[in-house]
Amino acid sequence: MKRLFYGLLALTVLMSSCNEGEVESPKGSLSFSAKISNNANGRVQEEEVSSAIVTIESEGEVVLDNYELSMNGFESEAVLFEIGSYQITKFILLNASNEVVYATPKSGSLLANLVSTPLPQSFEVSADEVSNVELEVINTNSVDPEDLGYGTLGYNIVPTVQILVSTLVNDGTSTTFAQTDLEVKVGEDTIYSIVLGDSINVLKLRSDYSEVDFSFTLGDSLTQYKSLTSSEIIEYITTPLTITFNINASSDEGLIAYYPFSGNANDESGNGINGTLGDGQTSSLFPSLTADRNGNPNESYFFDGVDDYINLGVNGIFDIKDYDAFTFAFWVKSDLGTDGSIWSKYISASDNRMWVINNRPNSYRITLCNNGSSSLQDSVSVVKTGQWQHIAITYEAGMLKMYSNGTLEDSKQLAVNILENAPTAATVIGGVHFSNNLFDSNFTGALDEMYFYKRALSAQEINALSQ
Numbered sequence: 001m002k003r004l005f006y007g008l009l010a011l012t013v014l015m016s017s018c019n020e021g022e023v024e025s026p027k028g029s030l031s032f033s034a035k036i037s038n039n040a041n042g043r044v045q046e047e048e049v050s051s052a053i054v055t056i057e058s059e060g061e062v063v064l065d066n067y068e069l070s071m072n073g074f075e076s077e078a079v080l081f082e083i084g085s086y087q088i089t090k091f092i093l094l095n096a097s098n099e100v101v102y103a104t105p106k107s108g109s110l111l112a113n114l115v116s117t118p119l120p121q122s123f124e125v126s127a128d129e130v131s132n133v134e135l136e137v138i139n140t141n142s143v144d145p146e147d148l149g150y151g152t153l154g155y156n157i158v159p160t161v162q163i164l165v166s167t168l169v170n171d172g173t174s175t176t177f178a179q180t181d182l183e184v185k186v187g188e189d190t191i192y193s194i195v196l197g198d199s200i201n202v203l204k205l206r207s208d209y210s211e212v213d214f215s216f217t218l219g220d221s222l223t224q225y226k227s228l229t230s231s232e233i234i235e236y237i238t239t240p241l242t243i244t245f246n247i248n249a250s251s252d253e254g255l256i257a258y259y260p261f262s263g264n265a266n267d268e269s270g271n272g273i274n275g276t277l278g279d280g281q282t283s284s285l286f287p288s289l290t291a292d293r294n295g296n297p298n299e300s301y302f303f304d305g306v307d308d309y310i311n312l313g314v315n316g317i318f319d320i321k322d323y324d325a326f327t328f329a330f331w332v333k334s335d336l337g338t339d340g341s342i343w344s345k346y347i348s349a350s351d352n353r354m355w356v357i358n359n360r361p362n363s364y365r366i367t368l369c370n371n372g373s374s375s376l377q378d379s380v381s382v383v384k385t386g387q388w389q390h391i392a393i394t395y396e397a398g399m400l401k402m403y404s405n406g407t408l409e410d411s412k413q414l415a416v417n418i419l420e421n422a423p424t425a426a427t428v429i430g431g432v433h434f435s436n437n438l439f440d441s442n443f444t445g446a447l448d449e450m451y452f453y454k455r456a457l458s459a460q461e462i463n464a465l466s467q
Helices: 230-236 459-465
Strands: 027-035 051-058 061-072 079-082 082-095 100-103 123-127 130-139 160-170 175-177 180-186 189-196 201-208 211-218 220-228 241-248 255-259 289-292 302-304 326-332 341-348 354-359 365-371 377-383 389-396 401-406 407-413 427-429 443-452
Touching: 027 051, 027 123, 051 180, 051 443, 061 082, 079 082, 079 302, 100 443, 123 130, 160 211, 160 230, 201 289, 211 230, 211 241, 220 230, 230 354, 255 289, 326 459, 341 443, 365 389, 377 401, 377 407
Parallel strands: 027 130, 160 241
Antiparallel strands: 027 079, 051 061, 051 082, 082 100, 082 123, 100 130, 160 175, 160 201, 180 189, 180 211, 211 220, 255 443, 289 302, 302 443, 326 389, 326 443, 341 354, 341 427, 354 365, 365 377, 389 401, 401 407
């Protein structure tokens, strides 16, 4: 049975693997210390010892192979092991130049009689206890490795890297460090689980995995995911990997509708403007649930660009002429080159009274049209990235602004008053409702976290929503 090795935040995090579905077992803290044998000749000062190379087995299976542990003098850093019985089969000490200066002889070797307990040495790890395994070592200067029972004193150090990690909570008014649960996986194997403190944490990881998946959980239900390649991991050696949880990222003041798409199209603003998937009956018209930008399954909707849409109904709540100011904000991901309508209220092509947020081939834009005497048609746009992108659009005092990922990208002072209302049109996500009850101009891509406010959010509030 493969065993899990967990790290303490103030200690080392060891990365091993476990069988999928194993139940987590109690752990105990363990450290190693070296003692120079009284029978051995020669002495090396403690400051010359920098690290230890250990191999540990359990039930005949190697669970740590040539693993490097930091040493403070002759005391190793501590690690967490599952409770159980183990054997240490290799223990050698290195100086700062990675030269072998001490080793524990193996049983049956020529120099085994120089220590009271040659290798392998058995030890137990008990739950919730701190244990120390002391090993006698001898100076390896001018010693043949075979006399110690080793074919060679060569070793392959498991490559590791120390990175900085922190989690933050943003409540719309302040941002603070937060304690979260961290789970790390490589493929389908859970490598370890720890609690991150409400500060900047130091984690020691193996650096030879092609990709490592992190999941950060705040409280009982808020989880964010992050996947890093080995080349990306090293970016966080000096700059923390920071995950931000936005809790009520902006005030509820003026909130008209909010669609988090957490398994459905319900309005979570409290105003009850729930969406209907397609026509409510024909499943081929329904957008499909998919993963959000953080990898959470069934937390956003994908629209096929053919006939999928969400109908928010015919009502005056989205008649933006009735508001002195407004904000649309949402997360969007669509391929470059695709076209369609993201969010709209459009009465007809001939009347041309509408607002529509478009997915253009290489940009996102909002267009306001008014077929009255002013014949207004104005728009602002931002460049489309082809990746998850946060878009926010505000209007106040005749000024129309558009933000991308929290940054103002385009603005325009409207020459005349805002458009007339379209009282008989349905408001639609993922398409346009024409007067003949046809739903068309369908969007291709994924949408999430859609907000509509009857006020213009501040730049700070928009930045918080985009995190």
